Amino acid sequence: MAVKLLLEKAHVEGIRTYDVYRREGGYRAVEKALKSMSPEAIVEEVKKSGLRGRGGAGFPTGMKWSFIAKPEGVPRHLVCNADESEPGTFKDRYLMEFIPHLLIEGLIISSFALGSNATYIYIRGEYAWIPDILEQAIAEAKANGWLGKNILGTGFDCEIYVQRGAGAYICGEETALIESLEGKRGNPRIKPPFPAVKGVWDRPTVVNNVETLAAVVPIINLTGEEYAKIGVGRSTGTKLISACGNINKPGVYEIDMTISVEEFIYSDEYCGGIANGKRLKACIPGGSSVPILPANLLFKTAKGETRYMNYESLSDGGFATGSMMGSGGFIVLDEDQCVVKHTYTLARFYRHESCGQCSPCREGTGWMEKILKNIDTGKGKMSDIDLLWDIQRKIEGNTICPLGDAAAWPVAAAIRHFRDEFEWHVLNPEESQVRNFGLAHYADAREVVA
Amino acid sequence: MHRRFVASAARNKKTSHSAPGPCVKIIAMSELFKVTIDNITIEVPAGTTILQAARKIGGEVAPPAMCYYSKLKGSGGKCRTCLVEVSKGSEKDPRPMPKLVASCRTTVMDGMEVKNITSEKVIDARAGVVEFLLLNHPLDCPICDQAGECHLQDLSYEHGKEGTRFEFQKRTFHKHDLGPYIQLHMTRCILCYRCVFTADQLTNKRVHGVLSRGDHAEIATYIEKSLDNDFIGNVIDVCPVGALTDKTFRFKNRVWFTKPVDAHRDCDKCCGEVQLWMRGDEVFRVTARKDEWGEIKDSSKGSTGWICNECRFEKKFASDWTIEGPTQVNRHSVISQGHYVGLKKPNETFEKVMNGREPRLFMDIHSVSEVNKPEIQLSLIHGPAHSDDFKENNKD
Numbered sequence: 001m002a003v004k005l006l007l008e009k010a011h012v013e014g015i016r017t018y019d020v021y022r023r024e025g026g027y028r029a030v031e032k033a034l035k036s037m038s039p040e041a042i043v044e045e046v047k048k049s050g051l052r053g054r055g056g057a058g059f060p061t062g063m064k065w066s067f068i069a070k071p072e073g074v075p076r077h078l079v080c081n082a083d084e085s086e087p088g089t090f091k092d093r094y095l096m097e098f099i100p101h102l103l104i105e106g107l108i109i110s111s112f113a114l115g116s117n118a119t120y121i122y123i124r125g126e127y128a129w130i131p132d133i134l135e136q137a138i139a140e141a142k143a144n145g146w147l148g149k150n151i152l153g154t155g156f157d158c159e160i161y162v163q164r165g166a167g168a169y170i171c172g173e174e175t176a177l178i179e180s181l182e183g184k185r186g187n188p189r190i191k192p193p194f195p196a197v198k199g200v201w202d203r204p205t206v207v208n209n210v211e212t213l214a215a216v217v218p219i220i221n222l223t224g225e226e227y228a229k230i231g232v233g234r235s236t237g238t239k240l241i242s243a244c245g246n247i248n249k250p251g252v253y254e255i256d257m258t259i260s261v262e263e264f265i266y267s268d269e270y271c272g273g274i275a276n277g278k279r280l281k282a283c284i285p286g287g288s289s290v291p292i293l294p295a296n297l298l299f300k301t302a303k304g305e306t307r308y309m310n311y312e313s314l315s316d317g318g319f320a321t322g323s324m325m326g327s328g329g330f331i332v333l334d335e336d337q338c339v340v341k342h343t344y345t346l347a348r349f350y351r352h353e354s355c356g357q358c359s360p361c362r363e364g365t366g367w368m369e370k371i372l373k374n375i376d377t378g379k380g381k382m383s384d385i386d387l388l389w390d391i392q393r394k395i396e397g398n399t400i401c402p403l404g405d406a407a408a409w410p411v412a413a414a415i416r417h418f419r420d421e422f423e424w425h426v427l428n429p430e431e432s433q434v435r436n437f438g439l440a441h442y443a444d445a446r447e448v449v450a
Numbered sequence: 451m452h453r454r455f456v457a458s459a460a461r462n463k464k465t466s467h468s469a470p471g472p473c474v475k476i477i478a479m480s481e482l483f484k485v486t487i488d489n490i491t492i493e494v495p496a497g498t499t500i501l502q503a504a505r506k507i508g509g510e511v512a513p514p515a516m517c518y519y520s521k522l523k524g525s526g527g528k529c530r531t532c533l534v535e536v537s538k539g540s541e542k543d544p545r546p547m548p549k550l551v552a553s554c555r556t557t558v559m560d561g562m563e564v565k566n567i568t569s570e571k572v573i574d575a576r577a578g579v580v581e582f583l584l585l586n587h588p589l590d591c592p593i594c595d596q597a598g599e600c601h602l603q604d605l606s607y608e609h610g611k612e613g614t615r616f617e618f619q620k621r622t623f624h625k626h627d628l629g630p631y632i633q634l635h636m637t638r639c640i641l642c643y644r645c646v647f648t649a650d651q652l653t654n655k656r657v658h659g660v661l662s663r664g665d666h667a668e669i670a671t672y673i674e675k676s677l678d679n680d681f682i683g684n685v686i687d688v689c690p691v692g693a694l695t696d697k698t699f700r701f702k703n704r705v706w707f708t709k710p711v712d713a714h715r716d717c718d719k720c721c722g723e724v725q726l727w728m729r730g731d732e733v734f735r736v737t738a739r740k741d742e743w744g745e746i747k748d749s750s751k752g753s754t755g756w757i758c759n760e761c762r763f764e765k766k767f768a769s770d771w772t773i774e775g776p777t778q779v780n781r782h783s784v785i786s787q788g789h790y791v792g793l794k795k796p797n798e799t800f801e802k803v804m805n806g807r808e809p810r811l812f813m814d815i816h817s818v819s820e821v822n823k824p825e826i827q828l829s830l831i832h833g834p835a836h837s838d839d840f841k842e843n844n845k846d
Contacts, residue, residue, distance in 0.1 A: 168663070185660065190527035190555050356641060356660070356667030358528050363582035366665040370618045387615055394578030397549045398530055 002269065003230050003256045005218035005238045006211070010098045016133065018140035021101040029220040030146060033109045034154050037220075042113035046216060048224030050236035055081060055172075055209030056287065056327040057402075058311050067196040068114055069204040077205045078116035079181065080107060080213055082123040082130075083165050083172040087288035087349060088329030091240035092210035094252040096123075096130050100137040104160065106213040108146060109220055111158045114206055119160045122177050125167040134162050169353035173401045174207040176355065187357045188401035209327075211240055231257040235310035239325070245283075245332035248272035257310035261285070262299045264309050265332065278334035281439055282417075285314050286326020288346050289406030291413030292339070293323045295439075319413065335439045339421050340432075343414040344372035350407035361404040364395040368411055375422060378429030385422050389415055483560040487511055487534075488568045500553035500564055501532055505743065512743075513566050514576075514605050516583070516690050517642035518554035520745055521754045525647050526554035529640065530579045531605060535572050538563035550575055573609075580610040586620045586665060587691070588637050596692030598705040598784040601744055602640060623668055628658065629676030631683060631697050631763045636668045639693035645669065645685035652756060653679040669693070680719055683762040687738050687746055698763050699735040701834035703727075706784050708734050713771035719758035721749035725777050726768070733766045734829045742780035766829060 014020040021027075033042055047062030068076060080103070084092040096103055103121075111119045123131055138160050141147045149157045163181055165171045171180045175189035178200050199205020215237055219227045228236045235257040244250045247265065249272040255264065264270045265280065274280050280295045299307055302321035307313050311325045333342065351365040368391055374380045392408035392415075399405070415422060425432045482493045487504050488511045494503045502520070504512045513534055518526030526532075532554045536547040541561030550572060553564070566572055584606060591597040623636035641660065646669070649656035658671045671677070677685070686694050708727035715722045727735040738746045738757045749755035765771065779786040800809050816822055821840045831839050 170663070190552065351664060354664040356662070356664045357643075358530050359579055359582045359640065360530055362641065362665050362667070363585045366621075367582075367585060367616060367618075394575065394582070398533060398575050398579070400527060400552075 002254070002259075003238055004254050005222075005227075005230075006095065006102065006214055006240060007099070007252070007254045010094075015099055016101075016137070018101060018137070018144060021099070022144075026101055027105055027141075027146060029217045030105055030108050031152065033220050034112055034152050034156065039113045039115060042109060042216075042220070045224040046113070046219055049219045049227040050224075050234060051212065051215055051219060051227070052235070052311065053209060054211035054215065054239065054327070056086070056289070056324075058325060061208065061212055064196070064208075065110075065114060065206060067194075068206055069197045070115070071204070075117060075203055076115050077200045077203055078107065078111050078114050078119045079174075079177065079200060079205055079207045080119070080121040080210055081172060081174065081177055081207050082121050082127070082210050083177060084127075084210070084327075085124050085169040085172050085353075086327050086329055087346070088244055088284065088331040089242055089287045089327045090244075091242045091252050091328055093127055093130065094242070095210055095214055095240065096127075097133060100133050101141070102214045102217055103134070103210055104137050104141050104146075106216040107160055108141075108151070108158060109216050110206075110208070110213050111160075112151075112154075112156055116206075117157050117159065119158060120181060120200070121160065121162045122171070122181055123162060123164055124171075125165045131162045131164055138162070168355075169349075170355045170401070170403060173403060176401065177207060178205065187355050188403075190400055232308070232310055233312055235312060235325075239309070239328055241309070241328045241330050243271050243330040243332070245330075246275045246278060246334035246337070247332045248275050255309055257308070259309055260299070261307045261309055261314075264330075271330075271332065274332065274334050276334075278336060279439060280332065281335045281337055282333045282339065284323070284329070284331040284333075284410075285309075286324045287329030288331070288349065289402075289409060290324040290326040291319055291322075291409050292333075292342075292417065293413075294417045297321050297417070319409070320416070323413070336436055338376075338436050339414055339418040340372070340376050340425050340437075343411055344369070344376045346410045347372045347407070350403065354403060354407070358400045358404070360395045361399045361407065364391050364404070365407045367391055368407070372411075375425050378425065378433050380422075380426045380429075382423065382426050385415060385419065385426070483558050483562070485558040485560075485562045485564065487564045488566050494558060496557075496560075498558055500534060500536075500551075500556050500558055500562075501526075503558055504534075504553065504564075504566065510567055513553050514601075514609065515554055515743070516601055516605065516640060517644060519644050519647070519688055520743075522644060522647040522651060522688070525642075525644055527552045529583070529642055531576060531583075531609075533572060533575050533579070535565040535569040536562060537565050537569075576609050577611060580606055581614065581616075583640050584610065584614065585616050586637075587640065588620060588622070590638070593701075594635075594638065594692040595695045595700055595705070596638075596689075599744075599781075600692060601690035604783050621665060626670070627676070627697075628671065628694075629678050629682075631759065632677060632686060633695050633697050633700065634669060635693050635695065636670070637693075638691050639669055640691055641667055641669070642690055644688040644690070645694060648685050648688050649677070649679075649682065652681040652684060655679075680758045680760070681756055683759045684738065684746070684756050686762075687740070690744070696735060696763070698766070699727075702829055702831075703729060703734050705735075710777035710779060710785075712739065712774040712777050714774065715761065715765065715771050717758060717761050720761060721751060721753070721755050721757065722761060723749045723755055724757055724761055724771070726771060726773070728768070729828075730824075731768055732827055732829045733768055733771075736762050736765060739777070740781070742782075744781060 009015055009024045012024055043065045051061045052058045053061055082092055107119055147158055168186050170176045171186040173188050174195055176186045180186040195205040195207055230237050238254050238256050240252055240254055242252050253270050266273050282292050282294050283298050284292050301307050301316040314323055314325045316322045347369040351369040354361045354365045356362040371384050371388055392411045395404045396408040421437045424437050481496045483496050484493050485503050490507050492503055492507055513532040515532045516529035532552055533550040534553040535550055538544050540559030626634040628634050646659055657675050660667050661670045686696050708729050711726045711728055713724055713726045724736050725739050726733045738755050741747045746755050816824055821837050823840055828835055
């Protein structure tokens with residue numbers, strides 16, 4: 001019953017090769033777009049589809065494309081952000097590894113729509129084997145006339161280059177990615193000017209996530225209106241969710257954003273329930289940067305409505321009682337997990353990945369990590385919890401790029417929802433080293449109902 | 451949040467679209483925008499940043515800036531001390547900006563309303579930034595040569611708290627010699643990137659930069675290389691803290707004991723217009739001339755008054771210079787204290803004050819002290835002064 005647009009053919013034998021991909025109906029969208037549509041019409045179609053950026057922020061892609069400046073005589077660029085470094089997110093890796101031609105196809109159409117003759121895929125360095133797969137796919141596409149000069153006789157030239165990163169989370173931020181692509185230190189730029197006006201080599205640039213660009217293919221195949229009918233409200237189309245943590249079936253799932261969170265976790269079609277018969281404690285629905293939600297707020301919103309796997313429903317209630325769709329890194333924590341340790345791990349990550357350019361993030365992330373380490377190892381004080389809250393408040397919104405926010409939100413949400421667990425760690429320093437806090441009142445919502 | 455970025459990108463695009471080419475730029479230059487900062491309205495040319503507009507008003511309205519340096523292209527936006535609240539975007543689009551913005555990198559719009567010291571949010575955020583900046587700063591002001599003219603000192607006096615809540619060990623680095631004239635105290639650095647921009651914009655080839663990331667990021671040359679360029683000494687002047695110090699001046703004197711004097715010489719490399727920091731007839735230090743914001747002033751020829759290494763490090767005698775007169779230090783800081791500004795000469799003579807008696811010397815400190823010899827020129831001693839320096843001289 002579930003609609004599959006991206007991963008439908010992902011398991012066809014040999015889909016990685018051009019011949020199989022083409023036989024399965026691949027590159028139809030390029031033919032349709034380049035032969036029968038104008039660039040403006042493609043942008044219009046993407047606008048109609050309601051496609052939202054799949055990288056985390058969820059900004060409408062069609063609108064982003066229409067912002068690109070078009071000064072005379074200045075080349076424009078499309079950059080595919082494949083620097084998927086968010087802990088818990090591995091959907092782009094799956095897509096690029098199993099069905100690379102889908103991305104290449106999406107890139108050709110998007111490059112045509114945006115007028116980019118040189119398109120870049122910036123891929124994280126840790127995905128060491130994927131650039132080879134992509135380069136193979138690009139070579140095959142080029143050999144078959146989908147790339148290069150005068151594609152399909154339309155007069156449109158396009159080349160795709162794969163650029164490896166060197167292992168920095170910050171290079172997933174679009175302006176840091178651009179800096180890194182130019183061969184500089186990966187520091188985020190100060191906005192404005194935005195990449196749509198001054199991006200790679202000061203030329204107008206659009207940076208999009210892998211999944212977003214791949215989703216352009218079904219949009220062209222189906223038309224924007226048809227694509228918009230899938231899903232619900234402003235969450236149109238399908239979304240890849242990479243589920244991990246204490247679940248029976250971790251993996252990448254394509255969902256059509258109409259299913260509920262409860263169904264996603266417990267249905268055998270998706271995660272298949274909590275592993276080892278344990279109970280659900282908490283969940284991070286969109287990658288490590290988004291606020292953690294306790295079980296009692298996960299299935300039902302604060303208003304008592306069912307929570308669905310889509311942009312609006314997951315963020316219902318703001319940060320007080322909601323979270324975010326983010327990049328779709330669905331991390332499930334069972335009753336044996338310690339939220340304090342978990343938050344400390346994340347804080348350590350953000351401290352390590354802060355670029356060190358602006359002071360709140362550079363100094364604040366390190367400070368939060370040190371305090372969380374103290375609490376975790378039973379050396380914390382009660383005042384540390386309030387101090388943590390104050391530090392995250394002073395980082396959030398005061399930094400150059402969203403990494404500061406991403407470092408502050410998990411800490412804020414953990415304290416907001418699990419304050420008693422933090423207090424228990426402080427009050428029982430010895431006990432907290434040998435056993436976990438357990439569920440307390442965040443009991444599995446299912447059990448409460450039963 | 452993201453939506454706003456792109457929305458304002460659209461606005462930007464619109465202006466750049468309707469204004470291509472240089473002719474429109476001239477119109478834009480002559481156009482005046484009305485901007486209200488802390489309820490004071492001022493008219494500034496389009497393209498001015500909020501910080502520059504606030505500096506025109508001056509006083510407390512001007513936000514502090516640690517990393518922004520108007521003479522260095524591309525600087526600013528990093529330290530976040532200049533955050534301000536924009537309560538009204540512009541006349542056309544009166545929506546307030548959702549987040550505090552870095553005033554050094556945000557240009558004014560017509561009808562913009564900005565809150566600096568009148569905003570609780572700004573004061574709170576700024577106190578936070580000061581706390582963050584001081585977390586790993588060693589606070590070794592008593593032995594730091596920058597003390598007295600340090601921007602971080604001023605900032606923490608004005609916006610910081612009396613204590614810290616940081617209870618951990620601070621991160622430290624080893625001291626590095628960057629060539630014969632400059633020493634790097636990375637521990638004191640606040641990573642403003644000013645010295646990196648300076649090397650980029652004044653020298654042909656930059657040999658130092660930022661290594662590592664996060665709170666372990668450091669200014670370094672990677673392998674200990676010396677910075678040798680005729681203009682590299684200017685990194686000492688742009689450094690807001692005591693991270694880059696003049697080795698010819700290290701530990702020679704406290705800056706507030708030295709008197710700044712404007713002087714010039716004919717130099718074939720630079721403008722030759724400098725400030726001498728003197729004590730008596732001794733020249734302790736030579737720096738470029740700075741304005742009230744601590745930035746290097748323009749020279750009489752109109753360009754920025756960067757000075758060369760020869761003027762800065764090698765011309766340490768008053769006879770090398772043509773002295774113009776005492777400098778008026780406008781900066782609100784320790785160095786401006788007691789420096790001829792508003793000086794009134796007393797009319798009374800000593801005799802009159804002492805009812806006709808002559809002043810009498812009770813004790814000549816120099817005759818009893820072993821280490822206080824006026825005939826020994828402190829500025830000529832290599833390295834910090836040591837009691838041995840005086841004893842040796844005594845033997846001679």
